[in-house]
Amino acid sequence: MEPFAFRPRLLSTLKSYNRKTLMADIMAGVIVGIVALPLAIAFGIASGVTPEQGIITAIVAGLIVSVFGGSKVQIGGPTGAFIIIIYGIIQQYGMEGLAIATLMAGAFLILFGLLRLGVIIKYIPYPIIVGFTSGIAVTIFTTQIKDLLGLSITDVPADFIEKWGAYAANISTIDMWSAIIGVASVLLIAVTPRFSKKIPGSLIAIIVMTVAALLLKNFAGVTSIETIGDRFSISSELPDAQVPQMTWETIKSLVSPAFTIAILGAIESLLSATVADGVTGDHHDSNTELIAQGIANLASPLFGGIPATGAIARTMTNINNGGRTPVAGIIHAAVLMLIFLFLMPLAQYIPMACLAGVLVIVSYGMSGWRSFTELMKNPKSDVAVLLITFFLTIIFDLTIAIEVGLLIACLLFMKRMAETTDVKVIMDEIDPNDELDIEQGNLEHLTIPKGVEVYEINGPYFFGAGNKFEEVMAVFGDRPVVRVIRMRKVPFVDSTGIHNLKNLCIMSRKEGIEIVLSGVNSNVRAVLERSGFNELIGKENICDHISTALKRSKEIIGENA
Missing domain, CATH: 3.30.750.24 (STAS domain)
Incomplete structure (x- = not known):
């Protein structure tokens, strides 16, 4: 067996770097940075943290993944897959608990890379991946109904079924203007790709709906549309690095959610890198990529950030706009930093209903309903794994879903292997x-x-x-x-x-x-x-x-x- 080598792709690409490649990377990096902005804000708020923390995560993780990663085009940052697990950790352990869990997940990811588990992780059964991804999508959609329709609910239940019960009981409190903003955002994002391949629909929706909300407030006296500024105090100051206080008891209690974050981050980042390889014809180093993801998750919580991983949509945006080296990812992080320092106060005017619309589209993209329906035609054992993982994700939580899903898949694997002999x-x-x-x-x-x-x-x-x-x-x-x-x-x-x-x-x-x-x-x-x-x-x-x-x-x- 060859000795392990940590090979960041940035080092190899710089050897033949030229002005033409730089210009392509700058263009791609700027566009990806603009695309990442609304997503980082939306993922941050949906996860239960501030908009600033979402953007800081995209900056820190995006920079580290590009500098140390095993893929030329991977873009790192917060993703929708983490929303549910992050929100649950914050509710149970607070922000300090989230920081500790993220640090532990970073250590797990580095360990995965050092143990050369990159190839193994890519072979986690497809029904499990589709099951919990679809489950996360349904859960994200469910959490956005209040803001999408402007419902007046002071305390939304955490339980999936109880949440829908609360929505039904408070359906009469719909704010018509918020609902219009939310539904219009969904429609605008959905139709944007038909006339614009470069500018993301989420950015167009945020600009259009923010302007519309301001006009309604200033000229029509509509004050019922809740904005980010109504819920958060926006700041453009970079936080000081802080290491959370860790106790052995806290570490023990967070092992399971931290491992879930690590597994989820490993799967999503390697899946994103593999998809990118298929488009670019390149071949990423999976173990180096896992180590980079681990370093990113060690650094992110020190600045108040949340868990991060490779983001498929932003990675594909990078590729489609000409990005071919990690420099594009570095520029994407720099663009986000400039926006954070000089334009962050403007985020207070963004309607919450518009951000909910962005996440509704994200959840639709994550749902993979075509893959889900195709898997329902497969052998009963695969269908069982798919449905169990899906419903456990929705009804209980992602940690239980992944653990049980992996256990069932292992048992089925052993059964099938025994049958081959x-x-x-x-x-x-x-x-x-x-x-x-x-x-x-x-x-x-x-x-x-x-x-x-x-x-x-x-x-x-x-x-x-x-x-x-x-x-x-x-x-x-x-x-x-x-x-x-x-x-x-x-x-x-x-x-x-x-x-x-x-x-x-x-x-x-x-x-x-x-x-x-x-x-x-x-x-x-x-x-x-x-x-x-x-x-x-x-x-x-x-x-x-x-x-x-x-x-x-x-x-x-x-x-x-």
């Missing part, structure tokens, strides 16, 4: 034309001597496979003198398989039956030798070929005659 009986003769482990030059049919049983294991020999011997052995009526176990199609054996095989050998010996292994490859033989099989059945009973195994069987029969 079978044990069969070979009767009478072995045809050399169909075999791979017969000695060269021996092309005659091999006759199985009387008193010898031959079994063949086809597939990995691990959990579940050993028990199949008992079922297959019922085929023979008489007790044999020798049992030959062909292992030519066994690529590996695990500790459970070794345990089962040892038990089979011990039980057979008690019955006066010798075990001979045939076709054992070098890797499996090494594992068996380390486990003491040379002493258990004798080194001479572990054979490379079936020809040798049958010859040894005849010797054993002769010795016992």
Whole structure:
């Protein structure tokens, strides 16, 4: 195995950097920065923090992911996937608890990268990803109904079902002007791509609806439209770095949500990088990317930020506008910094209903309803994982959904892997034309001597496979003198398989039956030798070929005659 290497893509791209690439990166970075602004504000508010914290997260994480990341075009920042888990942590542990959980998630992500888990994480079952992503989308949509319609609810319940009950009970309190702003924002964002590919619909909606709200307030006397300034005190001052006070008890209580943040961040960032690879023809370094995401999540909470990861929509915006190196991501962070320092006070005029409209569109994009409906046509086991993860995300929380979803997926994986391994009986003769482990030059049919049983294991020999011997052995009526176990199609054996095989050998010996292994490859033989099989059945009973195994069987029969 190669030694691990931390390879930020920025270093390799700067070697051949030129003026043309710089101009393309500047253009892409400016556009992505403008696209990221309304999303950062919306994600921050929806997560239960201030608009400033959303933008600071986009600045800090965006800069670090671009400088240290394993992808040329990845754009980091706050995303919709984190909204529910962040909001839940704040409600239970407060802002300091969120900071600690984010720091822990950063440490987990760095550990994932150092342990080279980047490739493994990309193979998390698709039904789980779709299940919790769709569940998050439904939950985000649900949390935005109050602001979208301007409902007068002082305390919105946290529970999904109770929340909809509260909406129904207060439906008469709809503010018509807020509802118009909210619905108009959704429609404007939805139709913008038809006439503008460069300028994001969310930015157009925020500008248009902010102006409309100001006009309604100043010239029509409409004061019922709630804005960001009505709910938050806006500041453009950069916060000082602060390390939260951590206690062992707090750390222990936050392990589960921190691990959820790390897993979610790893999945989303690597998924985003993989999608980007498909468009650009590049190939990202997944382990370096995980370390960069970890560093970003270590830095973000020090400045009051929230968890961050690779953002698919902003990454694709970067690519579509010509960004091809991490410099574009750095410029995107610089643009956000300039907006934060000089234009942040203007954010107080943005209507909350408009931000709700932005998040309604985000939730629709996250829902992946086409993928969801397609997966419903798959095997029942996949459908079960999908629906369980989906409903657990909605009804309980994302932490439980991911943990249970992964557990179910692991159990199904073990079941399917066990089903791929079978044990069969070979009767009478072995045809050399169909075999791979017969000695060269021996092309005659091999006759199985009387008193010898031959079994063949086809597939990995691990959990579940050993028990199949008992079922297959019922085929023979008489007790044999020798049992030959062909292992030519066994690529590996695990500790459970070794345990089962040892038990089979011990039980057979008690019955006066010798075990001979045939076709054992070098890797499996090494594992068996380390486990003491040379002493258990004798080194001479572990054979490379079936020809040798049958010859040894005849010797054993002769010795016992």
